[in-house]
Amino acid sequence: MRIGELSTRTRTPVRLLRYYEEQELIASDRLPNGYRDYEEYVVDRVLQVRGLLDVGLPTRIIKQILPCLNSPRTIHMPYVTPDMVATLERERDRMAEKIECLTKNHQAITDYLDAVRRNIRAS
Amino acid sequence: MRIGELSTRTRTPVRLLRYYEEQELIASDRLPNGYRDYEEYVVDRVLQVRGLLDVGLPTRIIKQILPCLNSPRTIHMPYVTPDMVATLERERDRMAEKIECLTKNHQAITDYLDAVRRNIRAS
DNA sequence: TCGATGGGTGACATCAGTGTGAAGGTCAAC
DNA sequence: GTTGACCTTCACACTGATGTCACCCATCGA
Numbered sequence: 001m002r003i004g005e006l007s008t009r010t011r012t013p014v015r016l017l018r019y020y021e022e023q024e025l026i027a028s029d030r031l032p033n034g035y036r037d038y039e040e041y042v043v044d045r046v047l048q049v050r051g052l053l054d055v056g057l058p059t060r061i062i063k064q065i066l067p068c069l070n071s072p073r074t075i076h077m078p079y080v081t082p083d084m085v086a087t088l089e090r091e092r093d094r095m096a097e098k099i100e101c102l103t104k105n106h107q108a109i110t111d112y113l114d115a116v117r118r119n120i121r122a123s
Numbered sequence: 124m125r126i127g128e129l130s131t132r133t134r135t136p137v138r139l140l141r142y143y144e145e146q147e148l149i150a151s152d153r154l155p156n157g158y159r160d161y162e163e164y165v166v167d168r169v170l171q172v173r174g175l176l177d178v179g180l181p182t183r184i185i186k187q188i189l190p191c192l193n194s195p196r197t198i199h200m201p202y203v204t205p206d207m208v209a210t211l212e213r214e215r216d217r218m219a220e221k222i223e224c225l226t227k228n229h230q231a232i233t234d235y236l237d238a239v240r241r242n243i244r245a246s
Numbered sequence: 247t248c249g250a251t252g253g254g255t256g257a258c259a260t261c262a263g264t265g266t267g268a269a270g271g272t273c274a275a276c
Numbered sequence: 277g278t279t280g281a282c283c284t285t286c287a288c289a290c291t292g293a294t295g296t297c298a299c300c301c302a303t304c305g306a
Contacts, residue, residue, distance in 0.1 A: 004282060014283090015265070023262095033272055035283055051224035056179040058262070068235045069228060080239050088232055095229040099222055101174035105192060106218040109211050112191045116203050127252060137253085138295070146292095156302055158253055181292070 003028075003036045010046040017046065023059040025049050025066065045070070055098065057091075065091055126151075126159045133169040140169065146182040148172050148189065168193070178221065180214075188214055 007014045020026050021036075026045055028036040048069070052062045064087055068080075130137045143149050144159075149168055151159040171192070175185045187210055191203075 002283075013264080016263080018285095019263075031283095033283080035272085048228075051221075052228065053263080054179055055221045055225055056177055060262095065228075065232065069231045085236065085239060088236055092229060092232045092236070095225050095232070098174075098178045099225045099229065102178050102218050102222045102225070105171075105175065105188075106215055106222065108192045109188065109215045109218070113208065113211055113215070116208060125253075136294080139293080141254090142293075156253085158302080176293080183292095 001038050001040070002031075003038070006038050006042060006046065009043050010050070012046055012050065020046065020049055020059075024063055025059060061087075061091060124161050124163070125154075126161070129161050129165060129169065132166050133173070135169055135173060143169065143172055143182075147186055148182060184210075184214060 001009075003014050003017055006012075006017060010017075017026070021028060026038075026042050026049065028038050028042070031037045045066075049062060049066070053059070064084070068088065124132075126137050126140055129135075129140060133140075140149070140159075144151060149161075149165050149172065151161050151165070154160045168189075172185060172189070176182070187207070191211065
């Protein structure tokens, strides 16, 4: 598919798709006329990238961990350096912290909204 | 306490503490000599702010939702506008999405690391 | 009293993620 | 064959969160 379709299907500005490619987060073939040509799986990939960006990971890290998250695992096994493992462990721990933080604040907001609603009903 | 102590206790650069104050995320009194003087509770506040920033929320939003998260709730009740409620609901939902995204990817990394370890032990 | 340390402001730099626009090529449809 | 939609690259600019540096004042201990 070409970039326009990918853009609409992922609700992502064309500009950003090119940016993600520049950052090597997604890849594309080229049609004879130079247009980018994406495979189907890139749709999910873009959504995943956006999710990770949204959650505060920088492109640098995303680029590192992406290959471990969706490709056929075994293919990548032999290439995993201790360094990479360390990075993954660090990121995994940071993610756990973030989940905890988000969960706590999510709960606080929920509680607050509940209280507000009770208050309104009571008044 | 003065800014240096707050900085070490929160492991946050002094520069950022001043920035957070500029963005009205934290407040300080001033000593006669002009030095900032923080109350004890600011320590937790800073940590909470950093957690939220880390998780991708902009200062603008944090500023809005903070009062609802830790102050004595009832005091703020009367001032909650429908607008504010809408913002809170929106953020709460976005947080839920982020939690989901993080959880999924956290699990993927965990699985991957497990596989790597099995592979190493097997080889 | 001097020097180290810590505090204050202000300005400029950086980096990532975006926005936006110019200038031009491709192609389908009318 | 020209228009209009879609694509290309290049480049400049902004924002938000930080780093860094310059310059000056305050406090304290030797």
